[in-house]
Amino acid sequence: MIQTYILYLLVIPFVQAQSTNYAQCTASPSGSYDLGLHITAVFVLLVASAIGVFLPVFMAKNVDEKSNSGNKRDEWVRRVFFVMKYFGTGIIISLAFCHLLQESFENFSNPCIGTLAYRPTTPSIAMGSMLVIWLVDYFSARWASRGDKSPPLAQIQPSKPTSIPLTSTNEDSIQPAPATPPVFADLGCTHIHRPTSDELDPNSQRAHWDVQLLEGGIVFHSIMIGVTLGAQTGGFEVTFAALVFHQLFEGLGLGTRIGALVWKRSWTKWLMCTLYAITTPVGIAIGIGVHQSFNENGKRELIAIGVLNSISAGILLYGGLCQLLYAEWVIGDMRDTSNARVCSALIALLLGVIAMALIGKWT
Template structure:
């Protein structure tokens, strides 16, 4: 009688199914190329941010000024597309991922919109109260001198004669211009946009908010590239264009902020240049243990992307697009120049939206 072991698998044995939410480490991972990507992305980011700065320094004619205006509006379109195409849409997909608890993935489908609104309101509150503080400091720093002494000319007053005449060392024929001058701000301190005075320090706050929104997203896409395998080369090319045009956008708006210290503007350029490379390095270092489908990873990336989308959307529309097109200089410009400015913004938005197909 044979002693052979029966190796037949029972019919009702459960089939082994791979966990779709487990860490995905499969694919061809080219470590040297990933390391090279750190410097490639760094170079394209730096090139994008430096082009407007160098151009403004060496081109000071009216043509150069017009080119900077077009770059700023091109950048505004890039920022709007970045907020909706590159941040909000991925955030919505992430926060409805099946690997999240049912409260996120099934019960409520609008968490991305909620966090985007939170980013909008947080940006609005910060700008509102910071702007009030800036204006109060500006007013206290430019307090008007005491009014000149009033001289009363006494005359003999007969019945029905006019009352005593008050004279001042400054003529009243200027139509109250003195009172108006007390509240004026010099051109380099602020500009009026649609009836709203934006001081230089308020413009600088706008740039800081933009940098905050862009930086968080840059780290996330850097980590994604650092972990990429088969899709690495396509993603690298797309991110090169992404960082270049985003750098153009940020740099053009930095120049509008009129930083008195060039070191501040350069520091912001350097910070932007380094954020995505830092994310790539982090992605390479954590590749073996990184799980893009883990609950904490999905929540962190989804919430950060959604909040950043709200920040950029508010900043782009309220602080860049509306003030520019509400300004009297745009209204007084020729139809051709108005159309050129609008086209620049639409082209920036279109190019960045197209890049979203790959990145």
Template sequence: MATTKLVMKLVYILLTLFTFTISPAISTAPEGCDSGAENPCIDKAKALPLKIVAIVAILTTSLIGVMAPLFSRHIACLRPDGHGFMIVKCFASGIILGTGFVHVLPDSFEMLSSECLNDDPWHKFPFAGFVAMLSGLATLAIDSITTSLYTVKNAIHTVGHNHSHGVVPETTKDNTQLLRYRIIAMVLELGILFHSVVNGLSLGATNDACTIKGLIIALCFHHLFEGIGLGGCILQADFKNVKKFLMAFFFAGTTPCGIFLGIALSSIYRDNSPTALITTGLLNACSAGMLIYMALVDLLATEFMGSMLQGSIKFQIKCFAAALLSCAIMSVVAKWA
């Protein structure tokens, strides 16, 4: 019940921010900032079919990515306690790290330093880096405080139950580790959903057919491996099946929903209006901070310092190579995304 309540609170926060994001979508761009005025690729008739393709393709690849780990128990080489799964998870963690550093954070810097924003204060202070830093620290606080609260609550509950039967309580180490996995899965999903909303809204609102074609390929690849990383965390969290599939479908459906909303607002959306740039830029910075923290601290560092990897230098090198490869791939994909 406690975990369910926490998930609902995180969902409520996301929906609140999602509603807030709609506001800049109907803003008007200042004179001289209409970047699409002379763009030959702007064609609403050609863009709409591409957006429908994007919805189907992104939904499908997202579901494949996030659901694959949930069924990995039935594949010998991808068992959650096996080396194959660990290598795949490190690869997917690198995808999340690359997303934060190479995709989301640079977008935030670009938006918040746009010439369409006032010079003071937006060009005189690095708001993108500042918000990303605060977001990382806030994620650390949420991670730490939530773990402490649930650990204490679980310990008190366990002691009270065992004492009622006259039994000495056993260690709660396994329960604490399971709790950590659940918090990691929920916070990671929240960070991913932030930038998924922004990606979907931006893709759905643009009528630049040339841009959409590249974005479809880039976002499909991106969501496939990001889904694998999230799916692995959901699997380790050992939620009940209903919660597993709810989190999986929520991840897979967020970007398509954002695209639908963008299509609905495409006639009045101005992605270079000051309000749109500020809101989207700050949301991206917040998401980047969360993703970078989660990838480095809760995913890569946790696994590399764990018993499985610490027991073999050769296996550590393989996992590091997998993470480095995925970061390199995301850096290449950044050319089109």
């Protein structure tokens, strides 16, 4: 595949050239390949992915349409969606740490690659990916803010109290407003200044960009695990079973974020859901088509998968930690909400982290 060779050439300077004649570096014999089971996996994972990503979006649609109905059933739907939202946050964070980074470390530590000339290759690629996404996010925010005509808080000067007479008996109690806001206001540490209000607004372009960013990282990962599963021979049944839950939970994490936004064109959210649902099955179909020439222990294949996993990890780490945890919890709505909502959201978050971490044992 062309992409495999391109990624191989990009990372080859980090790998010392040496010949490897390990028996495990050869492709598995074609006789052990179960074509019927692999074709079944295409449809099973399609259903699991579709249920995971579409279910939260349908629930969110009901929440929006019936938010003021006062019906107990609608209130139950809203509460379930709330729990699923933070369960999905845990899924995304655990996916980055326990799946993508771990798999990339395993790829680059495989003896079939050889000795790495630069040992921290995996975290370096993830860090570079995260910085690139941060720069894109930053300059996109600058570009989007040009359409906002309201001045930032730091430029708002307080009006002079000219209407207050000098002979007022309360003159000594009048405290003039500071010429500039406190330094912590610029850091988003006060109630009157929240620099991420765009991110928290379900109608904003910034919030939509953040969700599309998350989907990009997930799609990168999904296509690679699909190709690998489609070409896999030994241990296929265990990996297949684990990936069913993997795709279901991952879809829940993405679907809740898509469903939480207000889309000007409703077909956009359905397109994003469909793209996630078909990515892994398409990858499996590609893996089935190339399984005779695809060597899961080949040097080029290991490097290509390792690079894509590292890139996806960087994207999801930035999205999960900055856009989900920090923006929603530290300076967002969860900061001032009730203790009951905080407890339920924390439990859901931890359950999502644990669930995805456990699945990492078999993938």
